[in-house]
Amino acid sequence: MHVTVFDLNEDGAKTVADEIGGASVAGDVTDPEHCQRAVDRAADPGPLRVAVNCAGTGWIGRVIDRQGNPHELGPFEFIQRLNVIGTFNIMTKAAAAIAKTDPLTDTERGVIVNTASVAAFDGQIGQLAYSASKGAVVGMTLPAARDLSVVGIRVVTIAPGLFDTPLLGMLPEEQRQALGQSVLFPKRLGDPARYGELVVHIATNNYINAEVIRLDGGIRMPPK
Numbered sequence: 001m002h003v004t005v006f007d008l009n010e011d012g013a014k015t016v017a018d019e020i021g022g023a024s025v026a027g028d029v030t031d032p033e034h035c036q037r038a039v040d041r042a043a044d045p046g047p048l049r050v051a052v053n054c055a056g057t058g059w060i061g062r063v064i065d066r067q068g069n070p071h072e073l074g075p076f077e078f079i080q081r082l083n084v085i086g087t088f089n090i091m092t093k094a095a096a097a098i099a100k101t102d103p104l105t106d107t108e109r110g111v112i113v114n115t116a117s118v119a120a121f122d123g124q125i126g127q128l129a130y131s132a133s134k135g136a137v138v139g140m141t142l143p144a145a146r147d148l149s150v151v152g153i154r155v156v157t158i159a160p161g162l163f164d165t166p167l168l169g170m171l172p173e174e175q176r177q178a179l180g181q182s183v184l185f186p187k188r189l190g191d192p193a194r195y196g197e198l199v200v201h202i203a204t205n206n207y208i209n210a211e212v213i214r215l216d217g218g219i220r221m222p223p224k
């Protein structure tokens, strides 16, 4: 298997690609041309079989803040561009490339894995923009899987809970511990390796399709 890592962070993408013997492409998922470049790279020599959408971030902002000011449009739009349009860009371009490959068992050609969040279902106070974006990723799963069934491409979404990634690494250790304690079981932040394992399972188990899978240690996020 050969992996192409596509990320805005050029050095980060290269470091990961070097570790796994893959290729790296620097670019922005909100830019359709960058996404096309990344997909072309991944499909050469190919065949491209799996596309995993991971780029995304969060934003904290209430509908109205404590002073009564309305949520600004700018950050709301930024989050939808990154989390929704980024996912759309890679999904559509990867699907077009996978659709050109020769079919495998069961006439399957490949799979697209998108990343939502438990915030799509349990949006907390201040997660208006983030929950809207992840709800959209969840909402795209079934229609995309239906659209792509004719070319043998599955679409599956993972909705992670709290994972120990650089995103949460920015929090003080005390807060990270407290977040871990809020997980039903096991009481800790998720290891990103579990996410990777689920992607591999989704890629190899071709009866999983059109589904959103929570990967969250049973957590149900409280209002705050």
Ligand SMILES: NC(=O)c1ccc[n+]([C@@H]2O[C@H](COP(=O)([O-])OP(=O)(O)OC[C@H]3O[C@@H](n4cnc5c(N)ncnc54)[C@H](O)[C@@H]3O)[C@@H](O)[C@H]2O)c1
Pocket: 006, 007, 008, 009, 012, 027, 028, 029, 030, 054, 055, 056, 057, 058, 082, 086, 115, 116, 117, 118, 159, 160, 161, 162, 163, 164, 165, 166, 167, 168
């Ligand atoms: N960490 C968690 O607890 C958690 C929980 C639920 C969902 N998620 C989702 O998982 C995904 C990955 O999150 P993470 O925790 O690994 O975050 P992270 O910040 O550690 O990684 C996100 C990656 O996306 C890249 N990126 C940001 N903007 C980009 C752009 N415009 N184009 C290309 N790449 C871009 C960043 O450079 C970074 O490498 C996100 O979609 C996030 O919403 C994370």
